[in-house]
Amino acid sequence: MNELIVHCGENRTEVALLEHGKLVEFYEEHKQERTMAGNIYRARVVNVLPGMQAAFVDIGQKKNAFLYVDDLLDPHLEKQPKNKPSITALVREGEELLVQVTKEPSGSKGARVTTHFALPGRCMVYMPFADYVGVSRKLGSEAERNRLKLLGEQLREPGEGIILRTAAEGAGAEQLSYDLLFLRKLWTSIYERRKESEAPCLLYGELDVVPRLVRDAFTTEIDRMSINEQDKLQSIVSLLQGFAPELVSRVTYAPTPESRSRMQGIERELERSFQRKVSLASGGYLVVDSTEALTVIDVNTGKYIGTDGKDSLELTVFDTNMEAAEEIARLLRLRDIGGIVIVDFIDMQQDRHKEEVQERLVSTMKKDRSKHHVIGWTKLGLMELTRRKIRENISQRFIETCQACKGSGKVAVRTRKL
Structure with missing residues (x-):
């Protein structure tokens, strides 16, 4: 259930x-x-950094938000210039603009913001300036995808963009129209509210x-x-x-x-799921290590020695990796792990087994609502994937940096004498 x-x-x-x-x-x-993710602010540009192709904007929070050049270009990818202009040609210090938070502040970093606005509804995401219709890739039926895309094209106004969500499956024109009208009115009220406010201020809260x-x-x-x-x-x-x-x-x-x-x-x-070492039901275990750049997950057989009738090391390893693939997909969602993820599965000799482990990981992650991409096996035999992270990692509830070692995790056993 x-x-x-x-x-x-x-x-x-x-x-x-x-x-x-x-x-x-x-x-x-x-x-x-x-x-803060999803909030829309009237912001003021406080610093433009040509060398980073980015700007810092004041949204009324403790830390200024980060606005990258890509988030100032046309929201329709096909309409973006092949060569990006300098950010100094797009925005200047002191300018006021509307921005939406796409990523929560984390650690020493402020929020990530964009001018590509998106208002989620039950059946669709409304994008006032995107000028295209998209359909969720999680909808497996090609016929249903085509039906929804056609309906979306009929319902939207010129210049508007919408993405039909998985909840739109089976929805009729009336239901989709109701959702679209509500979101369109919501955006209009937000856009009008900007005239009555001074930057920095919150115009819409998720x-x-x-x-x-x-x-x-x-x-x-x-x-x-x-x-x-x-x-x-x-x-x-x-x-x-x-x-x-x-x-x-x-x-x-x-x-x-x-x-x-x-x-x-x-x-x-x-508490169990946020430990560095996470046990598997079979007796195997995972070791999860996160750095600034990526997260590494190591798979081990541990106490698992195979089941009756399976006296092959390859099958023991394969069973452990299949179980680990499901647990890894769960931990990625639960911990909200984002960025690059490298999984060191136990070495398998048969290509068929490698394909099945990858398929298990892909199929289990289909329920993950965060955007992700399982890239596949690297030349070194590691599984590589990426996942988008939006909210603050709740691991802060269970883990804090040691004030003695500052996160190095090492203990000095002796002091060298000169």
């Missing part, structure tokens, strides 16, 4: 997504610390974590959604009645003691 569990506490809201009893996504939002996940993740594949607060439950029901009334019956009330008990179990699973 797939389940969304929402626990509203005094100071924070926690949401867990379980697929077949396994924790695959976890979100936490404090009342004083709302997410939804709180619960309604955002109801919009993006609560589909027919979710069997139940439980929540421990009656007021928030009613707001979720009202939201669903507007775009997915067939899901209202799946929303249930869970008394706080029951909800808290389940969250305690989820907390234990989070």
